[in-house]
Amino acid sequence: MGTPEKAFYSDNTLIALSDLKYCLMAMRYQIFVATERKEAILDPQGKATQHALSTLGMNQIGDVRIGKFIRLDVSASSQEEARTIAERSSDELLANPIMETYRIVEIREMA
Amino acid sequence: MKTRIIVFPGSNCDHDAHHAVKNVLGEADTDFVWHKEGTIGSGVDLVILPGGFSYGDYLRTGAIARFSPVMKDVIDFANKGGTVIGICNGFQVLCESGLLPGMLVRNSGLKFRSKFLHIRTEQTGNRFTEMLAPAQVLKIPIAHGEGNYLAEANVINELEANQQVVFRYSTEGGEVTESSNPNGSVNGIAGIINKAGNILGLMPHPERACEAILGSDDGLGVFRSLQHHFENNRVGSQVAQTA
16 A cells, blocks of 8 residues: 555644545435345334234234334435445445345435 | 454353363363454464354344454455354354355244253264264253344255255254244254355354253263364364464
8 A cells, every 4th residue: 555645734734635635525415224124034023013003002003014224424425426335335234135125215415 | 273262342152162162172272362353363273253242233133243353364264264163143243244144033932042952963074063973962052032044045945955054953852843943943943054064153052061060061062073173184174374
């Protein structure tokens, strides 16, 4: 690895140029990812919750599935880049493809 | 048998494994490796990923431990043919790391199950069970909430066809029945090896069943098999280590 290009803040703090570019150009996004178990896979938490709801009298609810709702605060140069980062995170860690699917529910641009 | 036991934040069976290998089996060169270490060291014969609740089971069991610094070296060691056992949470880490297929999900009965039960030895042609008798039934404890082994149908078929299912939950008499299955695992699977036969993952705790005074010493068979394996394959078993 070579030495990164350097730049200085006005107070002479040394920072890498790549970081400077990142500070100037990045937008901030909030990305909401939902993970869910595949239909074929038993969801015992959902089942237990459905039982509890029917005890409450909510007999109209036939099935409950419980997943995870994850918020990522992402700095990226565009919405597309932010989405790619969220997708890669989901593919590699947030969801296990053996039993889960995920959806990017919303991408919110932050001020 | 140079043995290294990986300690993650939340591991709680690391000392049981250490006691079993060092004091009961008598292997002096047995030590812990903290997960922040970059390497397991050189000349290691056996790596144990112990039971527990690494990273508080956050996200999914074993999902975060896979990214611990030492895991890069463990995965490298395993891929070069090094011997690795993942017990309970260690099995979950092996699945999340992709070293073993499938994954472990919530027990079908929802409850955390902590009890002695029986498993039947399905295969004895590998380094982990070579000192056990075919179909030998072991009395051994389990203690898990997520031990329900799951994989796609073609993966299960392949595991069965390749004789990679090493242990199944059974009755004391060795019968695999629905009621002998504590967690809903497909085909009563309690432990599997990879195709190359150098990685074992199992939910029951052999390290907790190494002394009769603790209820059973049937688990010692797994560690004796490994001891036997390394004594007889001293030259071939050493994995070339990079510095």
